[in-house]
Amino acid sequence: MVAEVPDPEFGFPRYVWSPRFETPKDFAGLQNTDPLVFGPSFLYSNCQQTTVRGPTGVRHLESGSIILFGSYLRGDFVLDTLFVVSRYEDFDRSDYVAAAAMAPSAYEDLTLKPVLLNLREDRALDSFRLYIGATPTDQLNGMFSFFPCVPREGAPRGFRRPKITLNGRSTPSMRQAKKLTPIDSLSEAKTLWDEVVAQTRQQGLMLGTRASVPGVL
Numbered sequence: 766m767v768a769e770v771p772d773p774e775f776g777f778p779r780y781v782w783s784p785r786f787e788t789p790k791d792f793a794g795l796q797n798t799d800p801l802v803f804g805p806s807f808l809y810s811n812c813q814q815t816t817v818r819g820p821t822g823v824r825h826l827e828s829g830s831i832i833l834f835g836s837y838l839r840g841d842f843v844l845d846t847l848f849v850v851s852r853y854e855d856f857d858r859s860d861y862v863a864a865a866a867m868a869p870s871a872y873e874d875l876t877l878k879p880v881l882l883n884l885r886e887d888r889a890l891d892s893f894r895l896y897i898g899a900t901p902t903d904q905l906n907g908m909f910s911f912f913p914c915v916p917r918e919g920a921p922r923g924f925r926r927p928k929i930t931l932n933g934r935s936t937p938s939m940r941q942a943k944k945l946t947p948i949d950s951l952s953e954a955k956t957l958w959d960e961v962v963a964q965t966r967q968q969g970l971m972l973g974t975r976a977s978v979p980g981v982l
Contacts, residue, residue: 770923912973913971
C-alpha cells in the first residue's frame with residue numbers, strides 16, 4: 766500500500782509505503798529488493814557488483830567492510846542504509862541454492878529470482894556475492910548494520926534522511942555510482958562506523974536494525 770504525503774517539505778518523503786509480500790506469478794521485468802533489510806539480518810547480493818565489463822570491486826568485499834547505501838540530494842550525501850559485512854556466500858545464475866539457504870524463505874522471490882531470471886544475455890555468466898550483515902546480536906568488532914529511523918508516532922510525515930560527511934571517503938556529487946576506499950583494519954572500520962552513527966543520532970534519528978514483512982519473515 767502506498768500513501769502520498771501532501772505538500773512534503775524538502776528532504777521529506779513524497780510517499781509512505783506499507784510493504785506486503787505476495788509470491789509473484791511471473792518474474793519477468795520485476796525489480797529486486799537490494800539491499801534487503803527485512804528479516805533477521807540485512808542481505809546484499811547484486812547492486813553495482815557487476816557490469817558488462819565484468820565484476821566490480823564491490824563483488825570482492827571481505828568481512829568487516831562497511832557499505833553506505835544512499836542518495837545525492839542537492840549537494841549532500843544522505844544515508845539510506847549502513848551495511849556491515851559479517852560473512853558471505855558466492856553464487857551464480859545456475860546455482861544459488863546455498864545462497865538461498867542462508868536467507869529468509871521469501872528472499873528467493875524478493876531478490877534472487879528477479880535478478881537471475883532477468884539478466885541480459887551479455888551478463889548471463891556473471892556471478893555474485895551474497896553478503897550477510899552484522900546484527901546487534903551478532904556484532905563484528907562492536908559494529909552492526911542499521912537504517913536511520915524514528916518512531917512512527919513521532920513522525921507522521923516521515924523524516925529527512927541524515928546527511929553524512931566523511932572527508933575523503935565519500936563523494937556527495939556521485940549519482941548511481943560507487944566509490945571504494947580501503948580500510949586497513951577493523952579498528953579503522955569501527956572509527957568510521959562510530960562517526961556515521963554519531964552523525965545519524967545528532968540529527969535526531971535512531972538506528973533501525975530489523976524490519977519484518979507482515980506474515981512472511
